[in-house]
Amino acid sequence: xxxxxxxxxxxxxxxxxxxxxxxxxxxxxxxxxxxxxxxxxxxxxxxxxxxxxxxxxxxxxxxxxxxxxxxxxxxxxxxxxxxxxxxxxxxxxxxxxxxxxxxxxxxxxxxxxxxxxxxxxxxxxxxxxxxxxxxxxxxxxxxxxxxxxxxxxxxxxxxxxxxxxxxxxxxxxxxxxxxxxxxxxxxxxxxxxxxxxxxxxxxxxxxxxxxxxxxxxxxxxxxxxxxxxxxxxxxxxxxxxxxxxxxxxxxxxxxxxxxxxxxxxxxxxxxxxxxxxxxxxxxxxxxxxxxxxxxxxxxxxxxxxxxxxxxxxxxxxxxxxxxxxxxxxxxxxxxxxxxxxxxxxxxxxxxxxxx
Numbered sequence: 264x265x266x267x268x269x270x271x272x273x274x275x276x277x278x279x280x281x282x283x284x285x286x287x288x289x290x291x292x293x294x295x296x297x298x299x300x301x302x303x304x305x306x307x308x309x310x311x312x313x314x315x316x317x318x319x320x321x322x323x324x325x326x327x328x329x330x331x332x333x334x335x336x337x338x339x340x341x342x343x344x345x346x347x348x349x350x351x352x353x354x355x356x357x358x359x360x361x362x363x364x365x366x367x368x369x370x371x372x373x374x375x376x377x378x379x380x381x382x383x384x385x386x387x388x389x390x391x392x393x394x395x396x397x398x399x400x401x402x403x404x405x406x407x408x409x410x411x412x413x414x415x416x417x418x419x420x421x422x423x424x425x426x427x428x429x430x431x432x433x434x435x436x437x438x439x440x441x442x443x444x445x446x447x448x449x450x451x452x453x454x455x456x457x458x459x460x461x462x463x464x465x466x467x468x469x470x471x472x473x474x475x476x477x478x479x480x481x482x483x484x485x486x487x488x489x490x491x492x493x494x495x496x497x498x499x500x501x502x503x504x505x506x507x508x509x510x511x512x513x514x515x516x517x518x519x520x521x522x523x524x525x526x527x528x529x530x531x532x533x534x535x536x537x538x539x540x541x542x543x544x545x546x547x548x549x550x551x552x553x554x555x556x557x558x559x560x561x562x563x564x565x566x567x568x569x570x571x572x573x574x575x576x577x578x579x580x581x582x583x584x585x586x587x588x589x590x591x592x593x594x595x596x597x598x599x600x601x602x603x604x605x606x607x608x609x610x611x612x613x614x615x616x617x618x
Contacts, residue, residue, distance in 0.1 A: 286310045286410060286611040287317050289584070291393070292418065293346065293604050307333035314405065315612055318398030318579060326398055326579065338395070347391040347600055348590035351455065351467055351557065352478040352507040353384050361463050364583055365455060367392060370590045371484055374503045376493040382505045392587035399572070400579040403615060408571035410609035413562060415454065415470050415586070417446040421603035433598070441598060448602030451592035453559070457583040458572065467559040469589075476557040476591050479506030481542050483533035489522075490533045490541070500539040504547075506554075506591065513552040516540035529596040557591065569613040584608065 291305045309317060309331055318326040319337045327337065349367040357366045367388045374382040399407065422445035426438050433441055454468040469476070481490045482505050492502045501516055519535045535541040548554060565571055574580060588600055 286609055287315060287399075288610075289395070289606075289608040291586070291606050293606075305335075305338055307338060309333075314401050314403060315407070315610075316400045318400060320396065328398070328400060328579075345391065346393075346588060348451075348588045348595050349388040349391050350385075350478065350590040351453070351587075352555065352591065354465065354558075355555075358463075358465050363459065364394070364396075365457055365465065365585055367585070367587060371482065371505055373484060374491050374493070374505070376503075382503045384507070392585055395584045396581070397584065398579045398581050399574055399610070401574045401576060401612075403576045405574050405615050406570045406572065406613045407574060407610050408568055408613050409468075409562070409565045410611040411566045413566070413607055413609045415449055415452045415606045416604060417449040418603040418605050419446055422446050425601070425603065429598070436597075444596070444598040445602035447594050447596075448588065448599050448604050450594035451588050451599055452604065452606075453585075453587055453589045453592075454562075454606075454608065455585040455587070457585075459581040459583065466565070467557060468562055468565055469557070469559040470562040472559060472561040476559070476589060476593075477506070478555045478557060478591050479504065479508045480531065480544070480591075481505065481533075482530055483528070484530065486528075486530075488525075488528045488533050489536050492536065492539055500536060502535070502540065502542050504542045504544075508555070509553040510551055513547055513550045515543045515546040515550050515552075517543040517546075531593050531596065557589065572610075 286309070288306075288308045288310070290308075307317065307319075307329075309315065309329065316328040316330050317333065318328040319333060321327055321337070329337075348370045350370070351365070352368055354365070369385045369388045369391075371382065371385060376382075380386060423442055425445055426442035429441050430436075430438050436444070450471045452470065454470070456466045456468070458464040458466075481502050483490050485491065490502045492500050495501055504514055517540065519537060519539050519541055522534045522537045525532065525534055544554075572580075586606060588595060
């Protein structure tokens with residue numbers, strides 16, 4: 264055989280082998296009990312030659328690297344006790360400061376005009392989502408991405424049983440409607456990955472993405488079928504505008520003579536009261552109101568990016584993985600936050616960096 268060709272084939276075989284053999288899987292299952300959502304089990308496994316290792320900090324904050332399955336004792340304190348909607352809105356502030364961990368904000372509950380934290384930036388969420396700090400290390404320069412087999416999906420069997428239990432609690436909904444709401448959790452779930460290195464990056468992955476999710480809007484928080492409003496100093500009833508927006512003076516309001524016709528009610532869909540002023544979002548934005556949208560990518564965009572993560576040989580790199588319910592996702596209504604789901608986050612080596 265000509266030596267010129269053998270020098271080409273050998274590196275290609277090497278790349279193929281590490282793509283097939285090197286991967287890390289983080290699998291979790293959540294189940295609903297009462298009015299909470301908790302992790303049923305969590306497993307971190309490696310299918311790898313020495314090319315890829317995962318590190319988890321122990322109680323002394325030492326990083327312990329594993330080449331096979333991570334023992335449950337190393338991850339048992341990572342278990343989230345309860346899920347509830349949070350939001351990644353206002354993330355630019357902590358990203359610009361290169362914080363060690365992402366900041367998520369609590370859901371809205373009741374708006375008060377004299378307290379902007381009730382309708383703009385809420386308090387930081389201290390719980391309600393899953394977070395795992397880990398480290399990746401390789402014995403060679405490689406690129407890593409998420410495998411196509413990664414997913415976040417509803418656990419339909421558990422949700423079907425849960426729907427049977429909730430029929431007496433939610434009398435206005437049929438068992439089928441309750442079940443549909445519970446399964447809808449997969450549409451408002453997010454994966455985020457903070458890559459904490461010199462090229463600090465934060466990626467929000469929306470597995471079911473179809474449009475950009477707005478971080479702003481009018482809401483019906485008390486479920487009275489009307490958008491939440493307040494009375495101004497000159498005795499006008501005006502709707503609240505919730506979320507991440509700036510230049511409040513640019514908000515344009517439209518007078519409503521009569522209430523609008525609507526039959527399908529949820530947090531994002533309600534009536535404008537008669538003789539009230541509703542927020543005209545389109546005109547407000549044209550008028551200079553600054554609003555923000557979720558900067559997310561679909562799962563397919565990540566899996567097709569073969570150079571999503573770059574690892575340098577023998578240099579550990581820190582990551583923070585989060586799984587959460589995005590409160591601003593329009594699918595996050597009614598019983599969604601109590602829906603059971605399963606997830607698989609699988610990292611795989613795509614190729615060696617031979618440059």
